[in-house]
Amino acid sequence: MTSRQDKLLNDVLLVPVGPINHHKDFNIRAHIFLCVVGMIFYRYLAWKCKHLRLSITQLVDELDGIRLALVQEKTGRNVEMVVEEMGAKQARLFSLLDLGKFM
Secondary structure (H helix, E strand, O other): OOHHHHHOOOOOOOOOOOOOOOOHHHHHHHHHHHHHHHHHHHHHHEEEEEOHHOOOOHHHHHHHOOEEEEEOOOOOEEEEEOOOOHHHHHHHHHHHOOHHHOO
């Protein structure tokens, strides 16, 4: 990477980047792209759920607690995905983010 690119990546006005374990320019760019996409996704989740007044850490913890299970009939023919029992906040998040459509 050139000196100018290195300075640009460490500019606090853009996105500060700490040390990463990639040595090729393409891998560094891909890593930073994925990090930025992840931050945008977190910000979107925070914006979408702002009326629940949860911090991003609490939001992630609540989403992490939503569990899916595969249930198979005794005949072994049909398998369906069901959501395990959830708390009130988890149920509101499940509904708000319309997670049922991804099952």
